[in-house]
Amino acid sequence: MDNLEKEAMWKTRSLFPFWTLPKNKVLTDRAKELRKQAILSEVVFWREFHSKEKLHGWDIDRQVIIGHYIVDFFIAELGLVIEIDGSSHNDKQEYDAQREAFLVGLRLKVLHYSDIDILNNLHGVYANLLANIRDREAELRALF
Numbered sequence: 001m002d003n004l005e006k007e008a009m010w011k012t013r014s015l016f017p018f019w020t021l022p023k024n025k026v027l028t029d030r031a032k033e034l035r036k037q038a039i040l041s042e043v044v045f046w047r048e049f050h051s052k053e054k055l056h057g058w059d060i061d062r063q064v065i066i067g068h069y070i071v072d073f074f075i076a077e078l079g080l081v082i083e084i085d086g087s088s089h090n091d092k093q094e095y096d097a098q099r100e101a102f103l104v105g106l107r108l109k110v111l112h113y114s115d116i117d118i119l120n121n122l123h124g125v126y127a128n129l130l131a132n133i134r135d136r137e138a139e140l141r142a143l144f
Contacts, residue, residue, distance in 0.1 A: 018079060066108070
């Protein structure tokens with residue numbers, strides 16, 4: 001299967017037109033670096049949830065470029081952004097608010113989980129994530 005066939009398959013299955021999202025390709029190397037330098041809670045989250053079986057068949061990617069931002073995790077076919085918030089966000093409230101407004105303006109849904117919850121309450125995070133996936137599926141099916 002070549003890339004055009006794969007893209008056509010994604011577009012057919014997708015509930016969200018992720019291929020229309022802006023992408024600043026200048027950030028490609030930075031996204032690769034972030035994948036290699038993940039914090040512990042991101043590693044735990046990725047190991048737990050990168051399997052499609054865990055997410056009702058949806059594929060999740062990490063350190064994805066959307067516009068001029070890099071999001072922690074992204075389920076493209078649902079337009080669902082997952083952010084792990086830790087101490088690095090403590091002094092960046094204004095930046096985070098602008099970033100959130102940009103992402104929401106693209107009709108993306110953004111979920112936030114604290115790094116403490118990832119490390120200490122992974123079962124609760126999983127239950128919440130699955131509920132949000134189901135809600136997002138229903139929301140998008142009603143729109144498109």
